[in-house]
Amino acid sequence: MAGTKxxxxxxxxxxxxxxxxxxxxxxxxxxxxxxxxxxxxxxLNELDTKEVAPTTQVGEAGMPMRDDEVTNRxxxxxxxxxxxxxxxxxxxxxxxxE
Amino acid sequence: xxxxxxxxxxxxEVHTHLLTRSKLFCGCSTTFGAGPNENxxxxxxxxxxxxxxxxxxxxxxxxxxxxxxxxxxAPYSIFDRKSYFYPDLPKGYQISQxxxxxxxxxxxxxxxxxxxxxxxxxxxRIHIEEDAGKNIHGENASxxxxxxxxxxxxxxxxxxxxxxxxxxxxxxxxLRAILRYVDASDGKMEEGSFRCDCNVSIRKRGAKEYGxxxxxxxxxxxxxxxxxxxxxVGRQIEIVEGGGxxxxxxxxxDPARKETRPMRSKEYANDYRYFPEPDLPPLIVPAEMEEKxxxxxxxxxxxRKTRYVRELGLTEYEADVLIADxxxxxxxxxxxxxxxxxxxxxxxxxxxxxxxxxxxxxxxVEAVPPAAEVGALLRMVEGQKISLNAAKTAFAAxxxxxxxxxxxxxxxxxxxxxxxxxxxxxxxxxxxxEPEKVAEYRAGRDKLFGFFVGAVMKAMGGKANPKVINDILxxxxxx
Numbered sequence: 001m002a003g004t005k006x007x008x009x010x011x012x013x014x015x016x017x018x019x020x021x022x023x024x025x026x027x028x029x030x031x032x033x034x035x036x037x038x039x040x041x042x043x044l045n046e047l048d049t050k051e052v053a054p055t056t057q058v059g060e061a062g063m064p065m066r067d068d069e070v071t072n073r074x075x076x077x078x079x080x081x082x083x084x085x086x087x088x089x090x091x092x093x094x095x096x097x098e
Numbered sequence: 099x100x101x102x103x104x105x106x107x108x109x110x111e112v113h114t115h116l117l118t119r120s121k122l123f124c125g126c127s128t129t130f131g132a133g134p135n136e137n138x139x140x141x142x143x144x145x146x147x148x149x150x151x152x153x154x155x156x157x158x159x160x161x162x163x164x165x166x167x168x169x170x171x172a173p174y175s176i177f178d179r180k181s182y183f184y185p186d187l188p189k190g191y192q193i194s195q196x197x198x199x200x201x202x203x204x205x206x207x208x209x210x211x212x213x214x215x216x217x218x219x220x221x222x223r224i225h226i227e228e229d230a231g232k233n234i235h236g237e238n239a240s241x242x243x244x245x246x247x248x249x250x251x252x253x254x255x256x257x258x259x260x261x262x263x264x265x266x267x268x269x270x271x272x273l274r275a276i277l278r279y280v281d282a283s284d285g286k287m288e289e290g291s292f293r294c295d296c297n298v299s300i301r302k303r304g305a306k307e308y309g310x311x312x313x314x315x316x317x318x319x320x321x322x323x324x325x326x327x328x329x330x331v332g333r334q335i336e337i338v339e340g341g342g343x344x345x346x347x348x349x350x351x352d353p354a355r356k357e358t359r360p361m362r363s364k365e366y367a368n369d370y371r372y373f374p375e376p377d378l379p380p381l382i383v384p385a386e387m388e389e390k391x392x393x394x395x396x397x398x399x400x401x402r403k404t405r406y407v408r409e410l411g412l413t414e415y416e417a418d419v420l421i422a423d424x425x426x427x428x429x430x431x432x433x434x435x436x437x438x439x440x441x442x443x444x445x446x447x448x449x450x451x452x453x454x455x456x457x458x459x460x461x462x463v464e465a466v467p468p469a470a471e472v473g474a475l476l477r478m479v480e481g482q483k484i485s486l487n488a489a490k491t492a493f494a495a496x497x498x499x500x501x502x503x504x505x506x507x508x509x510x511x512x513x514x515x516x517x518x519x520x521x522x523x524x525x526x527x528x529x530x531x532e533p534e535k536v537a538e539y540r541a542g543r544d545k546l547f548g549f550f551v552g553a554v555m556k557a558m559g560g561k562a563n564p565k566v567i568n569d570i571l572x573x574x575x576x577x
Contacts, residue, residue: 056374062382068155071125074136090241
């Protein structure tokens with residue numbers, strides 16, 4: 001049943017976690033969208049998966065791994081090239097208050 | 099405040115860097131102390147379109163730690179994304195393990211102390227994750243260095259089995275010793291490679307349920323851990339005694355003011371929205387891989403202790419002191435070849451060598467003379483070529499000069515004289531000079547024997563072999 005699962009408060013909570021700010025109209029639209037998504041998941045829940053192990057990946061061949069070798073050379077300038085702001089080799093960001 | 103009526107319940111989460119050359123998911127160097135943002139690449143900077151590739155050595159080191167701590171190694175585990183926004187986390191999530199850690203269960207045994215029996219502290223889990231970058235806070239802006247971003251970590255989570263600040267300190271020391279034995283970590287807290295979060299609650303002594311806990315974040319020295327826990331336990335008891343309730347909150351330790359205070363900035367951060375990392379397939383550890391790692395395990399502190407007590411005849415205390423640091427234990431063993439008296443070597447390392455290391459402020463290995471030279475010195479004592487006092491003098495000189503044992507003994511003229519004719523001549527002189535004392539001795543004043551030995555030693559400049567003096571004097575005085 002769409003329209004009853006997600007509250008506006010939950011939408012605001014998720015927005016806050018993602019550091020996003022929405023207008024009241026956008027919040028309502030997102031609430032409706034998220035409701036629909038949950039309704040879709042409910043549909044999936046109709047399947048009985050009690051005997052099925054959770055699938056996190058379809059390729060179950062296992063993890064390819066690399067040897068522990070340093071293959072990258074220092075390239076601080078290239079890494080900083082796209083930074084909006086930098087100082088003495090550091091990325092500069094608005095002051096973080098602890 | 100009746101502190102005795104309460105019991106502290108403490109669990110620790112320890113983060114430690116793994117000793118790999120490269121980062122967890124990319125080929126950047128993990129070297130500490132590089133210039134800002136030198137060891138970064140698009141992967142550990144979280145650029146769009148990059149893919150992580152797991153470092154095999156990091157997995158092996160996590161397994162080594164797990165085996166050393168008696169954990170079960172998970173044949174199948176997955177990585178998860180832990181999402182939060184902070185400038186030092188370029189992807190907006192940290193790759194970690196949530197529901198399926200690579201190591202489960204396990205325990206760490208604490209040795210007996212003056213105040214208590216040996217204890218077993220259970221572990222909940224050990225998992226692999228990547229570190230974040232480092233922020234430097236300025237006046238008007240913050241600066242970010244991503245060299246640490248993506249450096250492999252393991253997080254070792256204990257059950258709430260610790261009961262005091264002292265317990266927590268003992269656990270951390272034991273854990274660090276194990277990490278160093280298995281080469282998983284260098285345990286350097288001053289470089290941030292060993293950090294600790296403490297979960298602390300209190301309850302009435304004898305109570306079964308746990309109280310509400312607070313979490314003290316990011317402690318980077320054993321001293322801070324012990325101080326912060328002591329303070330926090332006192333604070334919570336005061337609240338409860340005053341009729342109040344302890345709030346569940348995240349705290350920071352202020353070492354200057356010696357108090358905990360609530361952490362403000364991450365108030366929304368506890369909603370991490372974990373989900374399986376889609377960029378990494380499951381981590382499968384086949385039985386052969388676990389066995390291969392097991393076969394490569396070094397002797398662990400507990401086994402070494404047993405061997406020292408059973409095979410070398412040391413006391414439990416002596417063994418505990420020596421095994422606490424792998425470097426010290428290795429050093430002790432390197433002094434042993436061709437020595438008969440293992441106990442004297444143990445005593446020497448525990449007193450002379452450890453004192454030098456303590457006083458120097460440098461790392462143990464840098465501060466002390468080579469173990470082989472100390473072994474040579476002790477062999478000379480055993481062979482009665484030098485006295486124990488001469489060995490101490492020589493050792494102090496070796497620390498300063500960096501020269502070997504033989505050269506130092508020769509240079510300082512510390513070699514012991516065992517030449518019987520020289521000693522016999524000195525004895526004759528002393529006896530001839532003290533006819534009255536000789537008569538008294540022969541009349542039964544046995545105590546005078548020590549006087550004669552001292553006089554001969556003095557005449558020989560302190561370098562004569564005391565056993566030879568004894569034998570010759572006794573023969574002459576009774577003859």
